[in-house]
Amino acid sequence: MAFSETQVRVRYAETDQMGVVYYANYFVWFEVGRVEYLRARGISYRDMEKDDDCKIAVVDARCRYKAPARYDDLITIRTRVSRQRGALVHFAYEAVRAEDGLLLAEGETVHVCIDSQFQACPLPEKYQVLSEETA
């Protein structure tokens, strides 16, 4: 199954007083992973919102934390579409420490395509690449 990789470097702002990355921030990185996954397939999520009246709202998000990410670590985010049907898209992620490949966290998010009225709608035809990759 095809996946994309992108990297983020841990910002001081993302740490907490435990000296590790605060848990909610992994979901921000997953968002970065999603957008870069789409970009690698020629899809600009910005244009998708603006030109196609199609937003991808989150309905479920999960993360399992394996090892702490620390300040200034370079993190590889691996993203793939694990399932796509109708209005629903499932993404899966891994956050890996770039230096040594240590798995830091795994996660999934489920999204529903909505229009500007916040109504569910099928993923526009031109984005069918997302479903093909899960075949």
Next chain:
Amino acid sequence: MAFSETQVRVRYAETDQMGVVYYANYFVWFEVGRVEYLRARGISYRDMEKDDDCKIAVVDARCRYKAPARYDDLITIRTRVSRQRGALVHFAYEAVRAEDGLLLAEGETVHVCIDSQFQACPLPEKYQVLSEETA
């Protein structure tokens, strides 16, 4: 099963360009819920870290989004301990719009007690109230 309630008001900083609360911020609210749950039982999480060398690290976090929270909404966070044994504590949450009781999101987090060396350790005796509430 006993639960606690606390309220947060949606900050502008917590919204995104979809005009709703960004999904990662619910996990910040869950943290607020946990801390207030403990405080309502006479436990200061700050002192727990400082005086008892016991931190509660997250190993799993999940949220299911039912309806969008919006800027300036007053949100009730309902928190309970759903399970406690050994080093592990499970919390469950509901985020509800205070105005009309609409359920916005449900979530769970699983935590492991660790000492300052990041080693798992049983929940100190004095915090056993957490396990009794799940009985």
Next chain:
Amino acid sequence: MAFSETQVRVRYAETDQMGVVYYANYFVWFEVGRVEYLRARGISYRDMEKDDDCKIAVVDARCRYKAPARYDDLITIRTRVSRQRGALVHFAYEAVRAEDGLLLAEGETVHVCIDSQFQACPLPEKYQVLSEETA
């Protein structure tokens, strides 16, 4: 000069690995201060955006840090309008540790009223209370 007070409790998410509140978060608290200042004068900033096509965009923001805020501290945010003329509103803030009144930070922000086209516009008549308070 009239001012408003509101309180925030420091969230774990707002700390960094120095064990204190990350500097950018004071600007989020200042936003909370502004909104509560307005609410205390019968003005809902949410409605101002929705019903009056008037947003208050930031053009200048400053904070001087006097002492660190720490996790779980209760912080009083004191907010006042220091100047209002035409499209411009100046706010001034103090962040004070509630427990002992220690001044943690002082700040100012300057805002310009804009309409939905991002064009500067005078503050609507009904919000003139803001200029009167600086007289």
Next chain:
Amino acid sequence: MAFSETQVRVRYAETDQMGVVYYANYFVWFEVGRVEYLRARGISYRDMEKDDDCKIAVVDARCRYKAPARYDDLITIRTRVSRQRGALVHFAYEAVRAEDGLLLAEGETVHVCIDSQFQACPLPEKYQVLSEETA
């Protein structure tokens, strides 16, 4: 005067319901600028904290906003040290839209070197490169 450049791409998390980047987030980008400025001069801020017991705490921060940054924009952060003497370091920043060079914001931060006891201390000898650049 020597400066460094680094780039950030605007995350969805960083936007607000006005459809632009929330004002506090520029200070997070300035932090990224500082760290990359140091890295370009062979200084790891992470090691500076760990090995040299030297933290750079913020005492003053300011940002003037010229034009809004928007979702998915690629932003160039230009950072330089504008002054260094004793325990104090002044940084200056520009945030520029990479696509067309439009100036989005300008800012300054002032920092004081502190040790692990939060006491001001002179910048360690080995970091004197910071003062030389302002000569």
